[in-house]
Amino acid sequence: MDKEKLAIYGGQPVRDHFLPYGKQVINEDDIHSVIKVLSSDFITTGPTLERFEREIAEYTGAKYAVAFSSGTAALHGACFAAGIGKGDEVITTPMTFAATSNCVLYQGGIPVFVDIDPKTYNINPSQIKEKITKKTKAIIPVHFTGQPAALEELLEIAKENNLIMIEDAAHALGAKYKNKKIGSIGDMTMFSFHPVKHITTGEGGMITTNNEDYYQKLIQFRSHGIVRAKHLLKENHGPWYYEMHSLGFNYRMTDIQASLGISQLKKLDSFIARRKQISRFYTHELASLKDLTLPYQDKNGDSSWHLYIIKLKSRNLNANRKFIFEALQKENIGVNVHYVPVYYHPYYESLGYKKGSCPVTESCYEEFITLPLHAGMSDQDAKDVVNAVKKVLNYFSKSRL
Known part of the structure; x- marks a missing residue:
């Protein structure tokens, strides 16, 4: 300088x-909630995680919520659940952290960048249509700074072109679009719980959805692609048996993190x-x-x-x-x-x-x-x-x- x-x-x-x-803003209630879990039988994925997922689903108005080890992992899971694969194009904004489009690359897809609205700084719906091709699979709008993108227009475009909409709401937990909470509108919505976000679990993320098929795929994906539910097994060797149905990852959130998330969510x-x-x-x-x-x-x-x-x-x-x-x-x-x-x-x-x-x-x-x-x-x-x-x-x- x-x-x-x-x-x-x-x-x-x-x-x-x-x-x-x-x-982050951490107080004694948050610390006590974590200590309580540390003194319990479950410190990795267990009942506290399930409670955190339920409470996020209730808060956003979504039917399902699936927790992940980070917002990036959650967005990767959403791309997997959406069926994004090699050569599929996904329209998104370049005004975001690289993770938004990296998750498309993880699946072998191709990010297609569309410019932003000069007022809201969110993806510009008027420029999306010219970018849609036969290879386009999904749209990932980012609710930049916490301000919801133009969801009504985006949903219309998605519906007209049979596209899946995955909202990157890393900035937007608690935001509303036309008086409806972000998290219950698109096909899937990702939230981040990094320390600079609205609430934190240290690192962590969540996908909310109203689609049961996406929900089941997300559950599998975050835990190696493994299923244990009897009705999903191709064989059943006994009560210990499980099967790997897809190539998933170890993207699980712990009960320790979830306990902090539950305490933070109250505030x-x-x-x-x-x-x-x-x-x-x-x-x-x-x-x-x-x-x-x-x-x-x-x-x-x-x-x-x-x-x-x-x-x-x-x-x-x-x-x-x-x-x-x-x-x-x-x-x-x-x-x-x-x-x-x-x-x-x-x-x-x-x-x-x-x-x-x-x-x-x-x-x-x-x-x-x-x-x-x-x-x-x-x-x-x-x-x-x-x-x-x-x-x-x-x-x-x-x-x-």
């Missing part, structure tokens, strides 16, 4: 300790309410900064506010985003950028994907900065973020370095 640009920050930063962009609505409160504060306090575009909220969706992203509008700010990013970090504000477009990664370049295919995504990537947002933030933390943003942008607009 050019030392001249940061010279002004030789003085006191707005805060004396670092504020991460995302962080989910309060966590989301706090995220919304902080987001409203940001919007109110930053609205006067004309060089910023603040998050747009679609009237059909109720965001769960996983991320709060500001967009640098002016050419001068865009050209110096790295400076602004590093200056904010020097103020002890843990900003981030979500996301590097998936096809920018060298591995995807090696598969033949090229820059320039999704210009809105690429433009947004060059302009985005993610501000800290999590339920454990205090009012002072939020004020520090706002003060730092104003300080850095004010300095930059005057200095024109």
